Amino acid sequence: MQMSESYFVPEVIHLEHTLENGQCFRWRKISEGHYLGVVHGMVLEAKQMEEGTLLTPMDEELFQRVFYDYFGFGRDLLRRQDALAQKDPWLKIAVDYCRGLSILKQDPWETLITFILSQNNHIPRIRSLVEKLAVLRGPKLTYRGNQLPDRQEEFYGFPTPSELENVTEEELRTLGFGYRAGYVVDAVQKVLAGEVDLEKVVGLPLHGGREELKRIKGVGNKVADCVLLFGYGFQEAFPVDVWVLRALERFYCKEIEEAGSREAFIKEYFGGEGGLAQQMLFHTLRNGMYP
DNA sequence: GCCCAGGCACTCA
DNA sequence: TGAGTGCCTGGG
Numbered sequence: 001m002q003m004s005e006s007y008f009v010p011e012v013i014h015l016e017h018t019l020e021n022g023q024c025f026r027w028r029k030i031s032e033g034h035y036l037g038v039v040h041g042m043v044l045e046a047k048q049m050e051e052g053t054l055l056t057p058m059d060e061e062l063f064q065r066v067f068y069d070y071f072g073f074g075r076d077l078l079r080r081q082d083a084l085a086q087k088d089p090w091l092k093i094a095v096d097y098c099r100g101l102s103i104l105k106q107d108p109w110e111t112l113i114t115f116i117l118s119q120n121n122h123i124p125r126i127r128s129l130v131e132k133l134a135v136l137r138g139p140k141l142t143y144r145g146n147q148l149p150d151r152q153e154e155f156y157g158f159p160t161p162s163e164l165e166n167v168t169e170e171e172l173r174t175l176g177f178g179y180r181a182g183y184v185v186d187a188v189q190k191v192l193a194g195e196v197d198l199e200k201v202v203g204l205p206l207h208g209g210r211e212e213l214k215r216i217k218g219v220g221n222k223v224a225d226c227v228l229l230f231g232y233g234f235q236e237a238f239p240v241d242v243w244v245l246r247a248l249e250r251f252y253c254k255e256i257e258e259a260g261s262r263e264a265f266i267k268e269y270f271g272g273e274g275g276l277a278q279q280m281l282f283h284t285l286r287n288g289m290y291p
Numbered sequence: 292g293c294c295c296a297g298g299c300a301c302t303c304a
Numbered sequence: 305t306g307a308g309t310g311c312c313t314g315g316g
Binding site: 120121122124125128129173176177178179180181 | 310311312313314315316
């Protein structure tokens with residue numbers, strides 16, 4: 001396999017709105033519409049094209065096997081967003097702003113640790129902590145892209161539970177993880193011991209998956225829902241953080257009252273598009289696009 | 292230099 | 305069942 005080749009995907013997802021909306025932390029912008037990321041144990045470039053998306057290095061087989069799902073291709077994204085825009089003026093504003101924002105389907109383990117680290121943190125700091133963990137125990141990667149030949153840096157994949165087996169809370173605290181250090185260690189131990197089964201979550205209903213993940217220290221409703229949405233692809237998962245809470249209270253106050261509870265409203269109103277709607281409302285509000 | 296962030300766990304009513 | 309509070313830290 002000649003892995004310095006590029007692969008063109010004839011389907012548009014909006015890379016900026018997709019990779020810079022806080023669902024992932026290992027992509028960074030190289031230039032306008034051009035991103036470099038460490039994903040699934042490889043260094044990958046993604047370029048926004050007018051009629052699609054260019055991935056490097058990539059071939060058909062790898063794309064179909066891993067990255068088709070990862071990026072959320074083939075999910076009829078634009079039509080679904082246009083349908084959401086018809087529901088109310090708030091969603092209309094969101095879709096106008098970030099049409100093409102795709103919900104990634106990332107590695108569940110990486111997503112779990114990443115969102116454990118996200119609590120009480122700004123995005124730049126989350127990125128820095130995830131990077132530190134990768135450098136600490138992750139595999140060193142060889143960069144094989146052909147578009148940034150002068151790039152001289154080292155890349156590390158995200159470490160597996162086994163690779164993190166002997167990591168200690170003290171070690172992580174030294175690196176600046178704070179009280180989350182213990183949460184990471186707990187996740188490693190419970191997953192390695194089989195006490196929490198990340199594979200099993202795939203086949204569970206939303207609520208069951210949530211409860212399984214919440215057995216790990218430091219995982220509450222919000223983190224669990226982020227993992228279910230961004231890591232497992234539960235499209236109805238609707239993580240409620242402070243921003244989304246603000247949006248719900250501002251836009252849907254009356255409807256929530258009528259539905260009886262916030263959870264009931266979310267389920268009835270957004271249904272299987274909860275995740276997509278949530279992330280677009282979040283991204284649009286956070287970027288100050290609501291008057 | 293200080294503040295506070297995309298939460299969670301624990302306590303107490 | 306819900307409100308109040310402590311927790312680590314460094315980027316902005």
